[in-house]
Amino acid sequence: MIGIVVVSHSPKLARAAVELALEMVGVAGPAIAIAAGAGEGVTGTDAFKVAEAIAEVSSPEGVLVMMDLGSAVMSAEMALEFLEDPDIPVRLSSAPFVEGLMAAVVRAAGGATLAEVEREARGALGAKQSHLGDEDPAGLTVDTGPAAEHTIEVTLLNPDGLHARPVSMLITALSTLEATVTVANLRTGQAPVPANSPTALLTVGARKGDTISVAAAGRQAVEALEAVSDLVGKGFGELGTVPARAPEPSPAQPQARPASGALSSGPLSSGPLSSGPLGVSPGLAVGPIVRMPEPLDEPGPVAELPVSEREAAADRIVAASASVALTLREKAARVSGAARGILDATALMAEDPGLIDAAVSRVTGQGDVPERAVWAAVGEVAAVFTQQGGLLAARIPDLNDVRNRIVSELLGRPAPGLPDRSEPYVLVARDLAPADTALIDPAVCRAIVTVEGGPTSHTAILARALGLPAVVAVRDALDLPEGSVVIVDGTTGEIVVDPTDDQMVRAEEQIGRVATFDGTGQTRDGHRVQLLANVASPDSVAEAIEAKAEGVGLFRTEFCFLDHAEAPGLDEQVAAYRQVFAAFPGRKVTIRTLDAGADKPLAFVTAADEVNPALGIRGYRTAWRRPELLDTQLQAIATAAAAEDAVVGVMAPMIATVDEAVDFAARCAAHGLHNVGVMIETPAAAITAGPILERVDFASLGTNDLAQYTMAADRLMGELALLNDPWQPAVLRMIREACQAGLAAEKPVGVCGEAAADPMLAAILVGLGATSLSMSPRALGGVAELLGAVTVDQCRDAAVAAADAGSTGAARSAAAALLEPARA
Amino acid sequence: MSERKATIASRVGLHARPASIFAAAVGELPLEVTISLETDPAEDAMDASSILSLMSLGAANGDVVVLRAEGDGADAALDSLVKILETDLDAE
Structure with a gap:
């Protein structure tokens, strides 16, 4: 593969151009080196840098040098004289900087020769010229090869037609085949263009629904046409992103479409490695855009401060640090809990005496400017x-x-971090750091849109916790102008920029409508699914009743034990359990016995020295060590149940074997408890759900732990969040295994994990066979609403598609498409 | 020179929250207080009012640290600081 050198007056321009070009080819691009700026932060070009860059990427196949303008060309020419290895062919390209670089990178990635790449780059303006109707577009005079031997006609299915990314896929697919292929758009009737030229292919201007004629000659002509047909038929892998885009307008139900914004369907809005905008926290919001300030770059080196100015400069550091600390303390005073702790600690760091001393001595000693001194001093601590x-x-x-x-x-710039606003806004950021998110006030921040991130990113988790709509992976989000009004749909991932009055009215109507639950969970066609509440203590009962929960699917009992040096006594437990049972007379209340260990250590049952607590003595296993604790608890449950009218079920956490289930059922029976179940949280229990359900009356899936153990990914590690996703097809298959066992045994299998609170996933769970869903009360409305809009067959089809999907993204997309009418 | 030993009680060691509480307490004293691990020589002692120094000390739960201070009220001040270190600040 040839190497490419990018010469520019501006390092930023060069980096951005390279980044753009590399989006076209993913990871397998050619070696690229940048020679930009004249050093010391000065705009310009430097022949030595160019020579170094050429040496860095030199390959026997040659190096192509792309330049922006003016002295870049002179510097590059001069660089040729400094080259150490005269045998490496180096060409300077007269191609347009951005288009040419993109074309060159794509062609070079496909293994083209230096001459081919250079010619392609030079013709790169063709697409733009042809589109705008300029005369004599350059680069289209490429030979289209021998007469075609085979021809097919295919219709484009993907939303954006033959734009940059599909073009790049097409060229890559054809690059290994011995065939000369041309493409023509039957709609425009223009002459065929060679299919090995990205710029030429872009001029075809083929949109969704257009039919293209593809002709091939050569030994592998048939294979080439099959490859094209395959790619087109699969929509270039873009069909899965349809739900994340604007829905097709239909006469019966006019739908909002992205108005004019950069987000509608620009060919560069989805790079080959991204899945496009993704709604990760459901809900709809409207507001003006407020952007997070861009991150700071390291201050460039400047001249040493004269000794006479150093003392004043050092004082500025002290003043700036005090001012930052003060701001942070003021912010801390406005929040509570964990956020306050973070801010207080950050304030202390800002005026840390060691840090300030180090920065000050850099100023007074070596004449660093204050901003560089602070940067370097922090760098030392970070090291x-x-x-x-x-x-x-x-x-x-x-x-x-x-x-x-x-x-x-020190630089007098706006403080980085969350903007300080009192009016509602939509936050747009590249990505959000935990320190930023700790401060988000859902009363003013109405939605979050980020360039980076995925469904389980920090942003997504936080947004769901706050109940804020969020869309991530919006690659061109930062191009949205500050202040423009957007409608953000965190369910579909759609963002409407500068909406019309109609769109605004509709959105506001929809926002005003709060999803509520009427107390009977069912699909549109009447398939019953009990919708229950998770309750963590008697205090949260009121919320569950308010939300019309049909009962309690998970009553956690840890609250009784936390903050205790020793287990609570029988009477204390009976009183606590009765409070919850009393609130649901005649209703189902499923109580779980003590689930300690791992992330919930309790001094009297868990050892502090376990190497791997998540795989250690936790859940039901704690009863091995302290069986009397379980007996006391079961006695308390039996006593409380007898005194109240709730339909009490009791279940054990973290069961892994049939024997454990048998043992638990026997202990329950000894205390007169007869509606007995187990939690299915381990793959072991999911796979043996059949025999387990022969011994107990019901099972409940704990999806958080089931995901953790199925994926072998620690729940507490943010880095593993992508694996710890209940949408992982492997996790869905585990759930299916357990639900199917329940159906076969005619015994109820519910879900009481985080998964049940995601409306779309709730529908999948129903499709997989879950008979009840238990969640935090605030999620009931949204789940009930989605379930009420779909049929059970839709749920089943979506469940099959999601469990058979190859990735979480594909699972979500497939589910969204099959449950789509629910959102119409 | 007064000197006290203290055993770190916080589960996570002398880390973010415990360190910030401790640094703030030291910062309010009219004395210079240093801190070092028991196993380290006295000349490696660091400024105990610096949260960054405290954090990079890497004192884990159960580690013994040495606090040193000089001047009026040093003994009483060190006693109060020992109390902070020997409380499990995460549990509060």
Whole structure:
């Protein structure tokens, strides 16, 4: 593969152009080196840098040099004289900078020769010229090869037609085949263009629904046409992203479409490695865009401060640090809990005496300007933190936050981090750091849109916790102008920029309508699914009743045990359980016995020294060590149940074997408890759900732990969040295994994990065979509404598609498409 | 020079929240207080009012640290600081 050197006056321009070009080819692009700027942060070009860049990417196949303008060309020419290896062919390209670079990168990635790449790059303006109707577009005079031997006609299915990414896929697919292929758009009637040229293919202007004629000659002509037909038939892999885009308008139900914004369907809005905009937290919101300030770059080197100015400069550091600390303390005073702790600690870091001393001595000693001194001083601390690793390394983002705040203060720029607003807004950011998200006020921040992130990213988890609509992976979100009004749909991932009055009215109507639950969970065609509440203590009962929960699907009993040095006595437990049972006379209340260990350590049952607590003595296993605790608890449950009218079921957490289920059922029976079940949280229990259900009356799936154990991914590690997703097809198959066992045994199998609270996933769970769903009360309305809009067959079809999908993204997309009428 | 030993009680060690509570307490004293691990030599002691120093000390739950201070009221001040370190601040 040839190498490519990018010469520009501006490092930022060069980086952005390269980034754009690489989006076209993914990871397998050619080696690219940038020679940009004249050093020391000065705009310009430098022949030595160009020569170095050429040496860096040189390959026997040659190096192509792309330049922006003016002296870049001169620098590049001069660089040729400095080259160490005269045998490497190097060409300077007269191609347009952005288009040419993109064309060159795509062609080079396909293995083309230096001459071919250079010619392609030079013709790269063709697409734009042809589109705008300029005369004599360059680059289209490429030979279309010998007369075609085979021809097919195919219709484009993907939403954006033959845009940049499909073009790149097409060229890559054809690059290994011995065939000359041409493509013509039957709608426009223009002459065929060679299919190995990205710029030429882009001029075909083929849109969704257009039929293209593809002709091929050569030894592998048939294979080539099959490859094209396959790609087109699969919509270039873009069909799965349809639900994330604007729905097709239909006469019966006019739908909002992205108005004019960058987000509608620009060919560059979805790179080959991304799945496009993704709704990750349901709901609809309207508001003006407020952007997170862009992150700071390291301040460039400037001249040493004269000794006479150093003292004043040092004082500025002290003042800036004090001011930042004060701001942080003021913010801390406005919040509570964990957020306050984070901010207080950050304030202390901002005026840390060691840090300030180090920065000040850089100014007074070596004449650094204050912003560079602070940057470097923080860098030294960060290096120590990195070296120590673990918890300390995890604080580096906080440290960098402090650095950015002080440096911004010194530079007189807006403080990085969450904008301070009192009017409602939609937050647009590249990505959100935990320190930012801790401060989001759902009363003013109405929705979150980020460039980065996925369904289980920090942003997504936080947005769901706050009940804020969120859309992630919106690649061009930062192009949206500050202040423009957007409608954000966190369910479909759709963002409407500058909506029409009609769209606004409709959106506001929809926002005003709160999803409520009428107390009977069922699908549109009357398939009953009990919708229950998770209750963590007697205090949360009122919320469950308010939300019209049909009962309690998971009554956690840990509250009784927390903050106790020793287990609570019988009477204390009876009183606590009775409070919850009393609230649901005649209704189902499923109580879970003590679930301690791992992330819920309790001094009297869990050992502090387990190497791997998630795989240790936890859940039902704690009863091995302290069987009397379980007996006391079962006695308390039996006594409380006898005193109240609730239909009480009792279940054990973390069952892994049939024997454990048998043992638990026997202990329950000894206390006179007869409606006995187990939690299915381990793959072992899911797979043996059949024999387990022969011994107990019901089962309840704990999806969080089931995901953790199925995927072998620690729930508490943010880095593994993508694996810890209940949408993972492997997890869905585990759930299916358990639900099917329930259907076969005619015994109820419910779900009481986080998964049940995601309306779309709730429908999948119903499709997989879950008979009840238990969730936090606030989720009941949304789940009931979606279930009420779909048929059970739709749920089943969506469940099959999701469980058979190859990835979480594909599972979500497939489910969204099959449950689509629910959203109409 | 007064000197006290303290055993870190916080489960996570002298980390973010415990460190910030401790640094703030030291910062309010009219004394210079240093901290070092029991196993480290006295000359490696760090400024105990610096949260970053406290964090990079890497004192884990159960580790013994040495606090040192000089001047009026040093003994009483160190006693109060020992009390903070020997409380499980995460549990509160």
